[in-house]
Amino acid sequence: MTIGLRLFVLVCICTGSLYAQDLSEIQIHGFVTQGFVFSSHNNYLTMRSSAGSLQWTDGAVSVTDSVTDNLRVGLQLHMYQLGQLGGPDIQVDWASGDYKVNDHLGFRAGKIKTVMGLFNDSQDVDAVFLWTLLPQSSYPIDNQGFYLAHLGGEVYGEVPLGKRAGNLEYHGYAGQSSVPVNGGYWKQVADAGLTLTNAPGGTTYGGDLRWKTPLQGLIVGSSADVQAIDGTAVEGSLHIVPFLLSVHYAQYTKGRFYFAGEYDQSTTSAIVTMGPAVFPLPLDLRSWFAMGSYRISKKVQVGSYYSHYVNKAMDTTQPANYSKDWVVSGRYDFNSYFYGKIEAHFLRGTGLGFYSSTNPDGVKPNTNVLAAKIGFSF
């Protein structure tokens, strides 16, 4: 059974109809998307995209029950295929209990989406974005499973700062997270000759503060996340010392216009041990993006962004150590449930999204990408 057919069956079983069901306080929602990628010069995101590829399918079903006014439980099952990444197995995207004491204080426990930056927790929810691909410098789709969620607890809430100062939303969390075995990092390590025997991971903790300013539509925020990674392999081990990822961002919505920007930075060193040999890999990752969009009508939205990534610890003149992406996007909502997107990327550098297994003859420095998606969400 193809992954697309599996997704279709999953959605049909769980919903029974095309509309969200509401049995007492139980809610069921879901989405399915199908993408297409065509690229010049190189194959992108583990797909045979230079010949045009449809190997990009995504879907999820969520079930939520409001047990009491303050307590909500739920889970979301997710399935995706992106070229050689993902696969037929259904994964738990999140599964948590959420107790909201009042508007200022709440607790979540379980597998929780990690709130970080503008889009981290929602980066796999295609239906909410204009963009077919989010800025890959900050939200690389081939590795979205790594920062997406953690197993642990979270405290959250919103504090009013007074009528003239807006509100402050906060999130603090701690737990464990791991590198998905079907994601891009795992594949890159495997392509480098290290056969991991378990999912590398470790302790993570962090928080997010976002100021909803008194200027309606303007949000400014910062996030910090500390992550440790350790993994064992047949040939040796992978060790990344606990490192800090800091994120600073702002977004502004005014009428039909939307603007946003984000800056991310993390510095660490990955140490790969293969037998007696030790390979240190210094990382000083800087990435940022700036985006803007305009809603032409109820159904049509267009936009553009620039996404920039560089590893400052390496030779930044080498295409393998940077990625610069100019993007133009459009989205059409056929109705409340169906939508279509199309997007052009003008990529310079090969630091993100290119794999040796799908580019055996080497990677050329420049790539143009056409990406399109249709989606259904209820």
Place this chain on the structure above:
Amino acid sequence: MSKVGWFVLLLGFIGCWSAARAQDVVLVANNDVAISNIRVADVRAIFTGAKIRFADGSHAVPVTLKGGPAHEVFLRNYLDETPSEFRAQWRKTVFTGQGAMPKSFDTESALLEYVTTTPGSVGYVSRISLKDDVKCLVVVK
């Protein structure tokens, strides 16, 4: 009912009628909701899921229309959003596990029927009549 009671009822009805006339919607709540006035910021917070309580601390249950002119007017006037933006925002909340979507109704009569029977519920319609057993909330800045 006392003269004062009748006067307050008349003022409320005039307020609701005026709102409906002026390209606006009427904010309606279940009769057990204690408050009579609600700030615009609280309307926005309750209907976007940022707040689950009214100003007096009682639990708020927002309900919406699935579409139509009243839905669009409400979103534009009180949330400064289009239906697409409103939908996207709630989808984000639901699919990130941070909340449950408000109940939504095809018709205003179905919404009014739900508000009539559900404690804490708050919604909006283009107009109400005297026979509707709901409370009309006055929105203040």
